[in-house]
Amino acid sequence: MATESTEAAHGAAEAAGHAAAAGAPGMPQLDFSTFPNQIFWLALTLIAIYLVLSRVALPRIGAVLAERKGTITNDLAAAEELKLKAEEAEQAYQKALSDARAEAQRIVAETRAGIQKELDAATAKANAEIAARAAESEKRIAEIRASAMESVAAVARDTAGAIVGALGAQADASAIEAAVAARLKG
Amino acid sequence: MATEAEGGISIHPMDQFIIKPLFGGEHIAFYTPTNATLWMALAVLATIGLLVVGTRGRAIVPSRMQSVAELAYGFVYKMVEDVAGKDGLKFFPYIMTLFMFIVLANFLGLIPMSFTPTSHIAVTAVLAGLVFVTVTVLGFVKNGAHFLELFWVKSAPLPLRPILAVIELISYFVRPVSHSIRLAGNIMAGHAVLKVFAGFAAVAWIAPASILAITAIYALEVLVAFIQAYVFTILTCVYLKDALHPHH
Numbered sequence: 549m550a551t552e553s554t555e556a557a558h559g560a561a562e563a564a565g566h567a568a569a570a571g572a573p574g575m576p577q578l579d580f581s582t583f584p585n586q587i588f589w590l591a592l593t594l595i596a597i598y599l600v601l602s603r604v605a606l607p608r609i610g611a612v613l614a615e616r617k618g619t620i621t622n623d624l625a626a627a628e629e630l631k632l633k634a635e636e637a638e639q640a641y642q643k644a645l646s647d648a649r650a651e652a653q654r655i656v657a658e659t660r661a662g663i664q665k666e667l668d669a670a671t672a673k674a675n676a677e678i679a680a681r682a683a684e685s686e687k688r689i690a691e692i693r694a695s696a697m698e699s700v701a702a703v704a705r706d707t708a709g710a711i712v713g714a715l716g717a718q719a720d721a722s723a724i725e726a727a728v729a730a731r732l733k734g
Numbered sequence: 735m736a737t738e739a740e741g742g743i744s745i746h747p748m749d750q751f752i753i754k755p756l757f758g759g760e761h762i763a764f765y766t767p768t769n770a771t772l773w774m775a776l777a778v779l780a781t782i783g784l785l786v787v788g789t790r791g792r793a794i795v796p797s798r799m800q801s802v803a804e805l806a807y808g809f810v811y812k813m814v815e816d817v818a819g820k821d822g823l824k825f826f827p828y829i830m831t832l833f834m835f836i837v838l839a840n841f842l843g844l845i846p847m848s849f850t851p852t853s854h855i856a857v858t859a860v861l862a863g864l865v866f867v868t869v870t871v872l873g874f875v876k877n878g879a880h881f882l883e884l885f886w887v888k889s890a891p892l893p894l895r896p897i898l899a900v901i902e903l904i905s906y907f908v909r910p911v912s913h914s915i916r917l918a919g920n921i922m923a924g925h926a927v928l929k930v931f932a933g934f935a936a937v938a939w940i941a942p943a944s945i946l947a948i949t950a951i952y953a954l955e956v957l958v959a960f961i962q963a964y965v966f967t968i969l970t971c972v973y974l975k976d977a978l979h980p981h982h
Contacts, residue, residue, distance in 0.1 A: 576751040577855045577922065584764035585753065585771075586856040593774040593851075594864075597781050597835055602827040605785035609807045612792050612800075619794055 697732070704728040745933030747926040751853055769849040770857075777838040777851070785834070806834070810967060817971035821978055828868075829974075832861060833967040840921060840959035844952070852962075853921040855914060862914035865970050873977035884980040913969055920962050924955040 576582070708724045756767045784806070788799030796804060810830045814822050836852055843850025851857050873881040885902040887895055928951055935944040 575748060576753060577853070577918065579753070582753040582762055582768070582770075583856045585762050585766055585768055586851070586854055587860050588764040589768070589771045589774050590851070590857050590860050593778055594831060594835060596778045598827065598831045600778070600782055600786060601830055601834065605781075605789065605803070606807065606827055606830060608789050608792065609785065609804055612789065612794075612796075613804060613807070615792075616794050 701728055701732060704731070743933055743936055745930055747929035747933070750849070750925060750929060751922065753854075770851050770854070773839065773842055773849045774835075774851050776842055777835055780838045780842065781834045784838075806837075813968055814971055814974075817968060818974040818978060822971065822974050825974060829967060829970055832865070832970060833963055836861070836917065836966055837960060837963035840963055841956075843921065843925070844955060844959060850921055850925060852917055853925055855918045858914035858918040859910070861917075861966070862910040865913065865973060866910040869973045869977040872974075873980060876978060877980055881977070881980050884976055888981075909973065913966065917962050917966050920958055924951065924958055927951055928955065 705721075705724055705728050708728060709721070712718075712724065753762065753768050753770050755762060756769060756772055759766070762768060784799065785803045788797070788803045791797055791800060793800060807830070810833050811823075811826060814826050814829055818825070839850060839852045842848055843853065873884070877883075885899045885906070887898045887902065890898050928948060931944050931948045931951065935941045935948070937944075
């Protein structure tokens with residue numbers, strides 16, 4: 549800056565020399581005859597700029613800036629609200645999910661208990677039936693066995709009587725019966 | 735002149751600052767439209783173009799022009815708020831007017847062949863004088879005689895206070911001078927230097943260096959154009975703060 553100023557001063561001095569030679573005033577800045585003109589137009593300029601700024605430009609820009617600030621604040625608030633809502637919705641969803649899960653568990657347990665009960669009842673019934681059938685079968689087997697023994701005894705008696713007859717002896721019926729009974733016991 | 739003796743170089747770095755009537759004639763009355771008038775009017779048009787036409791969409795998501803307008807608004811608004819305080823915001827439109835005029839006049843002045851109103855001490859003196867008068871009147875209206883405490887440094891030892899008061903008083907009255915000359919001087923110096931280097935570009939063997947220098951100084955001037963507008967504005971805010979809160 550310093551060199552610039554000295555250069556400028558040098559230039560100014562040079563110009564002053566020129567101007568003096570030409571018979572005109574040195575620095576145009578010091579030509580007081582132009583001062584009223586400059587001051588007059590400067591005043592008009594400043595008034596014009598001031599009117600434009602204070603009437604139109606500054607209120608408008610101020611309003612735009614305020615509006616932007618308001619919009620940003622509102623948007624942030626809305627975003628916050630939406631975030632809360634989303635969190636609420638997620639909580640509700642989680643709750644619904646856990647409820648549904650619990651319900652499903654309950655239904656599963658209930659169904660299982662019902663099936664178990666039915667199964668138990670069917671098993672008991674089947675057991676009872678099996679037991680009844682077995683008892684009946686045993687009875688019948690016993691009957692068959694008894695009748696078979698009886699038949700065996702009769703056959704043995706007849707056979708014994710016939711054998712004794714064939715040997716030529718008169719068999720005593722009671723003796724044969726006693727002998728067969730003794731044998732069958734053996 | 736030595737430069738002319740070197741053959742063909744004629745450097746008139748100050749000619750760009752001459753105020754000429756736009757539509758011919760020699761006499762400049764106070765109402766004559768001049769090149770100063772033209773470039774001030776262009777500054778007004780640029781202000782309207784940027785801050786009014788640029789923001790016509792009033793968009794929540796701004797266009798480029800609207801972004802720049804909002805940036806300028808926010809820049810000055812924050813400066814006034816930070817430096818002069820909340821109660822300084824009443825004067826925001828005035829300070830914004832000063833800033834927009836200076837910054838646009840400076841930038842428009844960087845267009846080749848243009849004229850820079852802010853390079854004239856008459857213009858900057860009026861701007862600085864307006865600030866000085868406004869701030870002084872405001873200081874007395876707001877604080878009455880307490881405004882004079884600005885010059886009576888209570889934190890200093892008693893014997894020193896009269897001396898400090900004199901220094902403070904002088905510095906207070908030098909304010910408009912430095913305020914105006916800083917702006918006009920910087921802009922004038924930069925433009926004159928550009929013209930000097932441009933004059934040297936007429937000599938073939940210096941021309942490359944000269945053009946490089948012009949480029950570099952032009953870049954510097956772009957910076958200076960903004961910085962001087964910023965400095966003028968922030969000093970205005972500082973003076974406003976002194977008027978609103980004169981206690982050290």
